[in-house]
Amino acid sequence: MTDETLKTTPLNANHRRRGARMVGFGGYDMPVQYEGVLAEHRWTREHAGLFDVSHMGQAKITGADAVAWFERFVPGDYQALKAGKQKYSLLLNDRGGILDDLMAGKPDHDGLYVVVNAGNKDADFAHLKAHLSGDAKLTVLDDRALLAIQGPEAAEVMEKHEPVLAEFGFMDTARLMLFGVDCYVSRSGYTGEDGYEISVPAAEADRIWDLLLEDARVKPIGLGARDSLRLEAGLPLHGHDIDAETTPVEAGLTFALSKSRKERADFAGAEAINRQLAEGVERVRVALLVKEGAPAREGAEIADADGTVIGKVTSGGPSPTLGKNIAMGYVPPKFSGLGGELKVVVRGKPAAAEVVALPFVAQRYHRKPKA
Amino acid sequence: MKFTKDHEWVRLEGDVATVGITRHAADALGDVVFVEVPDAGKAVSKGDGFAVVESVKAASDVYAPVDGEVIEGNAALSTAPETVNADPEGDGWFARIKVSDAGQLDALMDRAAYDQYLTTL
Numbered sequence: 001m002t003d004e005t006l007k008t009t010p011l012n013a014n015h016r017r018r019g020a021r022m023v024g025f026g027g028y029d030m031p032v033q034y035e036g037v038l039a040e041h042r043w044t045r046e047h048a049g050l051f052d053v054s055h056m057g058q059a060k061i062t063g064a065d066a067v068a069w070f071e072r073f074v075p076g077d078y079q080a081l082k083a084g085k086q087k088y089s090l091l092l093n094d095r096g097g098i099l100d101d102l103m104a105g106k107p108d109h110d111g112l113y114v115v116v117n118a119g120n121k122d123a124d125f126a127h128l129k130a131h132l133s134g135d136a137k138l139t140v141l142d143d144r145a146l147l148a149i150q151g152p153e154a155a156e157v158m159e160k161h162e163p164v165l166a167e168f169g170f171m172d173t174a175r176l177m178l179f180g181v182d183c184y185v186s187r188s189g190y191t192g193e194d195g196y197e198i199s200v201p202a203a204e205a206d207r208i209w210d211l212l213l214e215d216a217r218v219k220p221i222g223l224g225a226r227d228s229l230r231l232e233a234g235l236p237l238h239g240h241d242i243d244a245e246t247t248p249v250e251a252g253l254t255f256a257l258s259k260s261r262k263e264r265a266d267f268a269g270a271e272a273i274n275r276q277l278a279e280g281v282e283r284v285r286v287a288l289l290v291k292e293g294a295p296a297r298e299g300a301e302i303a304d305a306d307g308t309v310i311g312k313v314t315s316g317g318p319s320p321t322l323g324k325n326i327a328m329g330y331v332p333p334k335f336s337g338l339g340g341e342l343k344v345v346v347r348g349k350p351a352a353a354e355v356v357a358l359p360f361v362a363q364r365y366h367r368k369p370k371a
Numbered sequence: 372m373k374f375t376k377d378h379e380w381v382r383l384e385g386d387v388a389t390v391g392i393t394r395h396a397a398d399a400l401g402d403v404v405f406v407e408v409p410d411a412g413k414a415v416s417k418g419d420g421f422a423v424v425e426s427v428k429a430a431s432d433v434y435a436p437v438d439g440e441v442i443e444g445n446a447a448l449s450t451a452p453e454t455v456n457a458d459p460e461g462d463g464w465f466a467r468i469k470v471s472d473a474g475q476l477d478a479l480m481d482r483a484a485y486d487q488y489l490t491t492l
Contacts, residue, residue, distance in 0.1 A: 037427040038402040294405050318404040
C-alpha cells in the first residue's frame with residue numbers, strides 16, 4: 001500500500017511488481033531493497049546495478065547570464081567548464097554552510113543541467129529562483145526520470161545501446177538520443193564505481209528500466225545498497241554528513257572550491273570560507289574504521305583515547321566489501337591524523353576506532369588521461 | 372512455542388525459556404550483520420530490551436518476553452550473525468532465560484494465533 005503523503009516516481013509500480021520493499025525517503029516512496037542489501041551491494045561492486053533516482057531534482061538553467069548567475073551560489077568555476085563536462089558543487093549560504101550538494105554540467109550548448117538532492121530540491125529551486133537576475137531562467141525538469149547504472153560492467157552494458165558512451169570519461173556529459181528518446185547522460189554516480197546517470201522522459205522510464213534489466217549483468221538495486229556503496233566510497237550524504245551548519249572546509253570538500261572563485265571571492269559564503277582556509281576550522285570530517293563491536297551509526301559519540309567526547313558520527317554501518325564496520329564523523333583537527341586511535345560509543349560501550357583515509361574502498365571511476 | 376506481538380518466540384523446557392526472533396522478524400530485518408546478546412546472570416523483566424539485532428541499515432531491540440535471569444546468551448551469533456536469517460527459530464536463538472513465573476507464557480500467542488496476527492499487519 002502506498003503511503004498517500006509520499007510522492008512516487010514513474011517507476012513506482014515497476015518496483016512493486018518486482019517485489020521491492022518500499023520506504024519513504026526524501027518525501028518519496030522508494031525501493032529500499034529487492035533481494036537484500038548485501039547481495040545488491042556486492043552485485044553492484046562486481047557487475048552492474050540499476051538505480052531509480054528519479055526522486056532527485058533535475059533542472060535546466062538557461063539564458064545569456066545563466067552561468068554567471070548560478071555561480072553566485074556555488075564555489076565552482078562554471079564559466080571555465082568546457083561543454084560536455086560536469087562538475088560536483090555545493091549550494092552555499094552566506095556563512096559558507098552547505099544548503100545542498102549537486103552536479104551541474106554542460107551537456108548541450110544551452111546553459112546548465114543541474115541535479116540536486118530529493119529532500120532539498122524544492123528549497124534549492126526556490127532559493128535559486130528567489131535570486132534570479134539578468135537573462136537567466138530556471139526550469140524544473142519534473143517530466144523526467146533519472147536512472148543510474150553503476151558497476152564494473154555498466155560501461156559494456158551501455159555501450160551495447162550507444163557505442164559513443166564508451167568514449168566518455170568520468171564526468172563527461174551529453175544530451176543525446178538514447179533508447180530512441182531525448183536523454184541527458186553523464187559518466188558519474190554515487191557508488192564509487194564506473195557508471196552512468198541517465199535522465200529520460202518520465203513516460204519512457206518504465207520501458208527503458210525493463211530494457212536495461214533484460215541484460216543478465218544488470219540487477220535493480222535499492223536505496224539501502226546505494227547508501228552502503230556511497231559510504232564505502234567516502235561520499236557525503238546531505239542532511240547527515242553535510243548540512244547548512246557545515247562548511248566545505250570542515251567537510252573536506254575543498255576540491256569543490258575552484259581557485260579562481262576563491263580568489264574572486266564572489267560566491268555566497270566566500271568570505272567565511274576564505275577565512276576558514278586561512279585560519280583553520282574547529283572540526284573536520286574523518287573516516288573511522290571501527291575495530292570491534294557493533295556498527296557505529298549516525299549520532300554515536302566519538303571519544304579520544306581517554307574517553308572524552310570529541311565529536312559525533314554522521315553516518316556509519318557495516319562495509320560489505322571490507323567486512324568491517326566503518327563510519328564518518330567530525331572531530332577537532334588535532335584528532336584527525338591518519339592512524340589516530342579514537343573510540344566510538346555505541347549503546348554506552350566504547351569501541352576502538354582508527355582514523356583512516358577516505359575513501360574506504362577505492363573509487364573506480366573511468367578517468368581518461370588529460371589531452 | 373509461544374510468540375509475542377514484537378515477533379519474539381519462546382520455547383519453555385522445565386523452567387528455562389529459549390528466546391529468539393521469528394522468521395517473519397528476521398525476513399523483515401533483512402541481512403543481519405551484528406547481534407548483541409545478554410551476559411549470563413543478567414536479570415531481565417518482560418518488555419525490557421535485552422538484546423540488539425542489527426541489519427545493514429539499522430539497529431533493533433529484542434524484548435524479553437518473560438521475567439527471569441539469563442543463563443546463557445548465544446555466543447555463536449557474535450561471529451555468525453547471519454544464522455539469525457538462516458535459522459531464526461532454531462540455531463539463531465538469542466538467549467536462554469530461567470523464568471521466574473512460567474504463568475507469563477500463558478498470555479503469549481500460540482503459532483496459529485501468531486500467524487493470524489501476522490495477517491493483520
